[in-house]
Amino acid sequence: MTVPAPSRPQFPSRRSNGLFASFGHAWAGLIHTVAWQRNMRIHLISGVLVGLVGSGIPLGLAEKVTLIFCVLLIFFAEILNSALEQLVDLAVQQFDEKARLTKDAAAAGVLVLAGGTVVIFAAILINYWETVRTSTDAIFRQVALGLPLAGCATVLVLPQPRPAAVDVLAFLLAMGLLALTAPTSASLVFTVLTAALLVIAAAAARERRRHPQP
Numbered sequence: 001m002t003v004p005a006p007s008r009p010q011f012p013s014r015r016s017n018g019l020f021a022s023f024g025h026a027w028a029g030l031i032h033t034v035a036w037q038r039n040m041r042i043h044l045i046s047g048v049l050v051g052l053v054g055s056g057i058p059l060g061l062a063e064k065v066t067l068i069f070c071v072l073l074i075f076f077a078e079i080l081n082s083a084l085e086q087l088v089d090l091a092v093q094q095f096d097e098k099a100r101l102t103k104d105a106a107a108a109g110v111l112v113l114a115g116g117t118v119v120i121f122a123a124i125l126i127n128y129w130e131t132v133r134t135s136t137d138a139i140f141r142q143v144a145l146g147l148p149l150a151g152c153a154t155v156l157v158l159p160q161p162r163p164a165a166v167d168v169l170a171f172l173l174a175m176g177l178l179a180l181t182a183p184t185s186a187s188l189v190f191t192v193l194t195a196a197l198l199v200i201a202a203a204a205a206r207e208r209r210r211h212p213q214p
């Protein structure tokens with residue numbers, strides 16, 4: 001007698017099953033992680049700061065690629081760490097040594113990447129210190145516009161409840177400040193990276209308002 005292969009359980013789908021639906025699910029996973037994982041929020045703000053530095057200092061191609069790759073890699077690691085945490089919590093509800101080791105190892109992966117990125121970032125800054133020192137006006141302008149921009153991004157990712165108008169204002173102000181830095185940007189790629197991170201932060205703020213419980 002042949003045993004029928006177990007069929008895949010049917011889940012209530014929020015969208016269709018096509019390629020766009022797959023992108024939609026991946027986007028939902030990214031936004032959920034930013035909305036509910038404290039460390040991911042820190043990575044996002046750090047990414048915004050990297051974006052501002054990258055668009056303020058004329059870096060070489062190798063430095064640009066390295067910094068962007070580091071930001072993406074940390075996001076990737078934190079998302080996987082979050083997925084592993086959820087999986088462990090799903091399987092183990094009580095204290096378990098293997099669960100602890102799994103979560104600690106996943107967190108260590110993120111820590112190693114984050115530590116490495118800080119070292120790389122510092123090495124690049126030291127290497128370009130002469131450029132930073134001699135372009136006082138450009139740096140002053142970048143700091144004057146960049147700090148309030150980073151402040152707006154922080155408001156967007158803060159988990160505390162607040163009126164929707166605050167988020168809308170923070171997003172519009174951040175985009176406005178970014179638009180002011182764009183004409184003198186040393187790298188459009190870093191400007192686009194910053195814009196993308198702001199959109200993700202705004203989407204996370206919206207997600208927290210729509211679904212207050214993770």
Ligand SMILES: Nc1ncnc2c1ncn2[C@@H]1O[C@H](COP(=O)(O)OP(=O)(O)OP(=O)(O)O)[C@@H](O)[C@H]1O
Binds near residue numbers: 039085095100103
């Ligand atoms: N079921 C468990 N059994 C044993 N130890 C656990 C268990 N769940 C969590 N821990 C320990 O508590 C730590 C924090 O786990 P938690 O699920 O709270 O993740 P978190 O606070 O979101 O972590 P992170 O700071 O990496 O985001 C883990 O790294 C692990 O050492």
